Amino acid sequence: MLQVVCIKQVADTETRVKVAADGRTLDPAGVTWILNPYDEFALEQALRIREALGSGEVVVISLGGAGVQTTVRNALALGADRAIHLKTDGTQPDSLQVARALAAELQTDALKAAQIIWLGKQAVDDDAAQVGPMVAELLGHPCVTVVAAIEPLAAGATQAVVEREVEGGREVVEVTLPAVLAADKGLNEPRYASLKGIMAAKKKPIEEKAVTLGPPALEIVSLALPPARAPGKIVGQGVEAVPELVRVLREEAKVI
Amino acid sequence: MAILVFIEQRDGKVRGVSREALGEASRLAASLGGPVVAVCPAASDPGLAALGEAGAGEILLASHEAFRYYEPLGYTRAVVAAVEQVKPKAVLFAASSMGRDLAPRVAARLGVGLASDCTALAVEGGTLVASRPVYAGKAMQRVSFPAEPALVSLRPKLFAPAPAQNGAAPAVTPLAIDYDPAAARARVREVKATTGGKVDLTEAEIIVSGGRGLKGPEHFDMIEKLAVALGATVGASRAVVDAGWRPHADQVGQTGKTVSPKLYVAVAISGAIQHLAGMSSSRCIVAINKDPDAPIFKVADYGLVGDAFEVVPALTEKIQALNARS
Ligand SMILES: Cc1cc2nc3c(=O)[nH]c(=O)nc-3n(C[C@H](O)[C@H](O)[C@H](O)COP(=O)(O)OP(=O)(O)OC[C@H]3O[C@@H](n4cnc5c(N)ncnc54)[C@H](O)[C@@H]3O)c2cc1C
Numbered sequence A: 001m002l003q004v005v006c007i008k009q010v011a012d013t014e015t016r017v018k019v020a021a022d023g024r025t026l027d028p029a030g031v032t033w034i035l036n037p038y039d040e041f042a043l044e045q046a047l048r049i050r051e052a053l054g055s056g057e058v059v060v061i062s063l064g065g066a067g068v069q070t071t072v073r074n075a076l077a078l079g080a081d082r083a084i085h086l087k088t089d090g091t092q093p094d095s096l097q098v099a100r101a102l103a104a105e106l107q108t109d110a111l112k113a114a115q116i117i118w119l120g121k122q123a124v125d126d127d128a129a130q131v132g133p134m135v136a137e138l139l140g141h142p143c144v145t146v147v148a149a150i151e152p153l154a155a156g157a158t159q160a161v162v163e164r165e166v167e168g169g170r171e172v173v174e175v176t177l178p179a180v181l182a183a184d185k186g187l188n189e190p191r192y193a194s195l196k197g198i199m200a201a202k203k204k205p206i207e208e209k210a211v212t213l214g215p216p217a218l219e220i221v222s223l224a225l226p227p228a229r230a231p232g233k234i235v236g237q238g239v240e241a242v243p244e245l246v247r248v249l250r251e252e253a254k255v256i
Numbered sequence B: 001m002a003i004l005v006f007i008e009q010r011d012g013k014v015r016g017v018s019r020e021a022l023g024e025a026s027r028l029a030a031s032l033g034g035p036v037v038a039v040c041p042a043a044s045d046p047g048l049a050a051l052g053e054a055g056a057g058e059i060l061l062a063s064h065e066a067f068r069y070y071e072p073l074g075y076t077r078a079v080v081a082a083v084e085q086v087k088p089k090a091v092l093f094a095a096s097s098m099g100r101d102l103a104p105r106v107a108a109r110l111g112v113g114l115a116s117d118c119t120a121l122a123v124e125g126g127t128l129v130a131s132r133p134v135y136a137g138k139a140m141q142r143v144s145f146p147a148e149p150a151l152v153s154l155r156p157k158l159f160a161p162a163p164a165q166n167g168a169a170p171a172v173t174p175l176a177i178d179y180d181p182a183a184a185r186a187r188v189r190e191v192k193a194t195t196g197g198k199v200d201l202t203e204a205e206i207i208v209s210g211g212r213g214l215k216g217p218e219h220f221d222m223i224e225k226l227a228v229a230l231g232a233t234v235g236a237s238r239a240v241v242d243a244g245w246r247p248h249a250d251q252v253g254q255t256g257k258t259v260s261p262k263l264y265v266a267v268a269i270s271g272a273i274q275h276l277a278g279m280s281s282s283r284c285i286v287a288i289n290k291d292p293d294a295p296i297f298k299v300a301d302y303g304l305v306g307d308a309f310e311v312v313p314a315l316t317e318k319i320q321a322l323n324a325r326s
């Protein structure tokens, strides 16, 4: 079974955000780049399915500037078989632009047999949570987002049963393959790259393809640091401060 | 021009987040002009005429027996059909699990942009500008829309429902859609309740979260008790979830839930940047931590430095006493 995992390189979650001179994007100076955490769950699940079936291929695709290859190499070290780098000039695309480029690649002969297209629930930089359902709509595939569990798949399976986290519960969804699945944390415990994996990754192919993005669907007006919260106060120490805490919550904040 | 609002229902009831979206649509309509039109896919009318009070001037019902549960294909068809009929300037969704799944599909189908999980909308020089947190709330991005309709989803609990308006109850008009349920290739088999009927974190008015400083799952008892006294939902830090003390559904933060309750009480949580990402848009934050230098105190409106094992039971007792009096 062919599975494709769409992976995004993002700024580390510890990054201190500085706005670039254009006033619209992140200043990349000093930023550490990582594989989007949700994409780790997606990749891990694809690898586990391949391992459980004892056959099949896991291809990762990443769209971005030249710099994303370090992250792609990392995915290969974790166990992906090969990679496609949709190379852009590095400008920040919006979700629809990304989805259109990914969908076009997924329709090529080499990938159109993919049974599961994995993505993360959301990229932790733009926090959009859009690309998965967009790719599905463009391909005419069903899609399940926020996948928190998946039942084991048999070889030649035509459907998957997954659980999707919703308010106050979990939907159990039967989805016909081929399908797009967007992974949530909790789906699995991602592995670390082994030394052997890192060595093997050096020999795995990364196919580089230049892409020209379509017109943007959103225009970024500005990026700014959020207004700081008004400084709070320490109401006191220990049990003695409890009455004062309750008083301020009732009288000042009026929240209880 | 009209503003279209997607109305979500569950178990035959309109969800509160949709009233919030209607409220914001009414405010936008006041500056943009034009009616507020609601569209709801459902198996049967969940009492939509009552949405007149919440700001809807016109209501479209796309009914199909397959719409008892969320069904992405059919729901997308319904919203797209409403867009074609109404030709709105903007379409508003709640950034709920349903809205977050549906809105991008609609955007891709229409070929327009979507600003997701917005915390504010404004009209500037006649055009819509949406503000949304990015980098887990460490920055705010403002976006505009080159093409119409502009699609936005709104973060739950931040937008006020419209004050009740008296007026004629709007007519509920059926919306014809071309839909064959056999074409739906994702089907909800069942919905398993995980919160035992309690309000979900993303919709809770009050949240009490516990962190690793509680030292073991058994000590969440005292967090549960405080939560019951406050009428709150229990949340947790990732350290606690990763240790297996609480389910992932309870996790607040960058890789958990984003919440905006009116009161968030963080107990024995240090306040790592990834935790703050999930709760810093709360209206009032209280921190209880024994370390006076814990970063959580930097975002807390009210801090109490002390041992949770002493403070939490005392706080619970005090709240219970107040509840007994009223
Ligand atoms: C990619 C990524 C994503 C992440 N996503 C999330 C996320 O979604 N949510 C999240 O929460 N974290 C997330 N984290 C983890 C985060 O960095 C922190 O490790 C985590 O939030 C720490 O949890 P904690 O505050 O419970 O534990 P600690 O940091 O260990 O803090 C425990 C606190 O308890 C206090 N304490 C100890 N004993 C007592 C006592 N008796 N009374 C009162 N206070 C006491 C201590 O002073 C301390 O401040 C993420 C990390 C990464 C790298």
Ligand SMILES: Nc1ncnc2c1ncn2[C@@H]1O[C@H](COP(=O)(O)O)[C@@H](O)[C@H]1O
Residues within 6 Å of the ligand: A006, A007, A008, A009, A036, A038, A039, A061, A062, A063, A064, A095, A098, A118, A119, A120, A121, A122, A123, A124, A126, A127, A128, A129, A130, A131, A132
């Ligand atoms: N540039 C990209 N290249 C490959 N996959 C991407 C890219 N951007 C987003 N994705 C995928 O789409 C998911 C959701 O991203 P987003 O909609 O931006 O929050 C991510 O977790 C990735 O799996």
